[in-house]
Amino acid sequence: MNEQNSFDIVVVGGGPAGIMAAQHASKNGKSVCLIDRKEKIGYPVRCGEGIGLKGFGISNPIRDEWIRCRVNTLELFAPSGKSVSIRNGFNGYVVDRVKMETDMTNEAVQTGTCFIGGTEVTDAFSNNKMYSCVTSKGTFSCKCLILADGIESKIARNFGWKTALPLKDIHTCATAVVSNIAIKDNSCALYLGQKKAPGGFIWIFPRSNTSANIGLGISGKYSTPGKPMELLKGFLSANFPKATITEVHAGGVPMGRWVRPLVKDGVMLVGDSARQMNCLNGAGINYSLFAGKAAGMIAAQSINGDICNHKILKRYEKIWAKEFGKQQERSYALKEEMIHFTDDFMNEMADSILMQKEGKMSLMKLFLKAFSSKPFLMLKAYKLFSS
Amino acid sequence: MKIIVASEFCDMCGTCITVCQNNAISMHNGSVFIDQNRCIYCKHCINVCPVAALKIDKQSGE
Numbered sequence: 001m002n003e004q005n006s007f008d009i010v011v012v013g014g015g016p017a018g019i020m021a022a023q024h025a026s027k028n029g030k031s032v033c034l035i036d037r038k039e040k041i042g043y044p045v046r047c048g049e050g051i052g053l054k055g056f057g058i059s060n061p062i063r064d065e066w067i068r069c070r071v072n073t074l075e076l077f078a079p080s081g082k083s084v085s086i087r088n089g090f091n092g093y094v095v096d097r098v099k100m101e102t103d104m105t106n107e108a109v110q111t112g113t114c115f116i117g118g119t120e121v122t123d124a125f126s127n128n129k130m131y132s133c134v135t136s137k138g139t140f141s142c143k144c145l146i147l148a149d150g151i152e153s154k155i156a157r158n159f160g161w162k163t164a165l166p167l168k169d170i171h172t173c174a175t176a177v178v179s180n181i182a183i184k185d186n187s188c189a190l191y192l193g194q195k196k197a198p199g200g201f202i203w204i205f206p207r208s209n210t211s212a213n214i215g216l217g218i219s220g221k222y223s224t225p226g227k228p229m230e231l232l233k234g235f236l237s238a239n240f241p242k243a244t245i246t247e248v249h250a251g252g253v254p255m256g257r258w259v260r261p262l263v264k265d266g267v268m269l270v271g272d273s274a275r276q277m278n279c280l281n282g283a284g285i286n287y288s289l290f291a292g293k294a295a296g297m298i299a300a301q302s303i304n305g306d307i308c309n310h311k312i313l314k315r316y317e318k319i320w321a322k323e324f325g326k327q328q329e330r331s332y333a334l335k336e337e338m339i340h341f342t343d344d345f346m347n348e349m350a351d352s353i354l355m356q357k358e359g360k361m362s363l364m365k366l367f368l369k370a371f372s373s374k375p376f377l378m379l380k381a382y383k384l385f386s387s
Numbered sequence: 388m389k390i391i392v393a394s395e396f397c398d399m400c401g402t403c404i405t406v407c408q409n410n411a412i413s414m415h416n417g418s419v420f421i422d423q424n425r426c427i428y429c430k431h432c433i434n435v436c437p438v439a440a441l442k443i444d445k446q447s448g449e
Contacts (some may be wrong), residue, residue, distance in 0.1 A: 165406055
């Protein structure tokens with residue numbers, strides 16, 4: 001075995017989860033190799049780049065140069081076109097993910113991580129208490145393997161995880177950067193409607209007051225070939241006919257329950273690969289930052305000399321479950337109900353809220369109203385939005 | 388019958404891989420590959436592709 005390719009920990013995938021895992025494993029004194037297939041870190045961006053305030057607060061300090069916009073309002077558009085403004089408790093950022101992930105990767109490298117970009121892990125297997133990752137640049141071995149390989153979660157399948165998603169548990173999406181428009185740079189917008197975005201929604205996240213990340217996700221259950229891109233193009237030509245449209249990309253968002261177990265022997269799953277995603281709004285960056293940090297720290301703790309103590313690795317799942325596990329499961333239960341909401345129902349909700357002049361509206365108030373006929377789901381909504 | 392990828396439309400997003408129930412799809416060296424021996428023709432990949440890059444090749448004669 002080539003000793004130069006032997007590490008304590010190999011992290012597969014250089015998105016937020018993988019970078020955080022590598023950083024924190026390195027900071028805790030272990031030799032780490034982070035392998036990412038992208039030629040350019042963070043690119044292409046298949047994401048609205050939105051993150052709630054709490055996400056950075058608990059996992060990683062945010063830097064000003066990563067922030068495109070600070071947002072404090074959400075306009076939620078019903079299928080009819082009427083909108084409800086959410087100002088209470090809605091605070092976050094739209095970030096520059098390429099800059100953020102580049103800086104975070106550099107920080108990992110400065111703490112000792114060996115970063116190998118533009119390289120795909122094509123196979124991985126266990127070999128006598130070690131793990132091997134096969135790439136075009138050689139085989140990399142480790143005592144502990146952290147899989148952060150995104151929505152495909154392909155390498156996990158080599159180790160017995162069944163991570164393929166059923167159609168109802170994926171959003172299939174199209175995104176674009178839209179410029180030469182006039183928007184409020186402190187406000188996000190979401191558009192609902194079974195014709196506009198069946199089982200999903202359209203998002204507008206401001207990059208400035210003249211440009212935005214605009215995207216659309218629909219439930220895989222309702223998807224037909226090319227539907228997301230077709231619907232996005234229709235929405236853009238109807239609402240922003242004179243805009244300049246660049247960075248048009250496709251992508252998927254996992255909308256299933258987080259994977260159990262998160263650890264098998266010396267292999268850990270983090271991020272989209274582990275389906276650590278808020279199923280109501282497709283927000284995954286905060287979960288990925290947290291899970292990556294926890295996985296990296298615990299992986300480092302588990303290694304002593306040549307031995308990785310697999311029992312210690314299981315602490316990572318407990319940490320995740322305690323902080324975000326139930327919240328994620330609640331978001332899944334609510335999503336399962338919401339993909340069946342009809343346009344008539346959503347329009348009635350909007351009319352009712354607007355008529356009653358509910359004062360400062362919050363997402364919690366809105367969801368409690370939407371689920372008022374289903375007390376079990378009301379309780380889930382209450383717990384989700386108060387956590 | 389086999390499922391093929393129109394690479395000129397493919398954005399390499401991996402959504403097809405995510406829904407493949409029999410691990411028949413892989414992506415490397417800038418292309419998507421379908422293992423026809425593993426494919427069970429559930430067509431989930433075709434339906435979720437955001438850009439309609441996957442389709443059935445009816446002329447394959449199989």
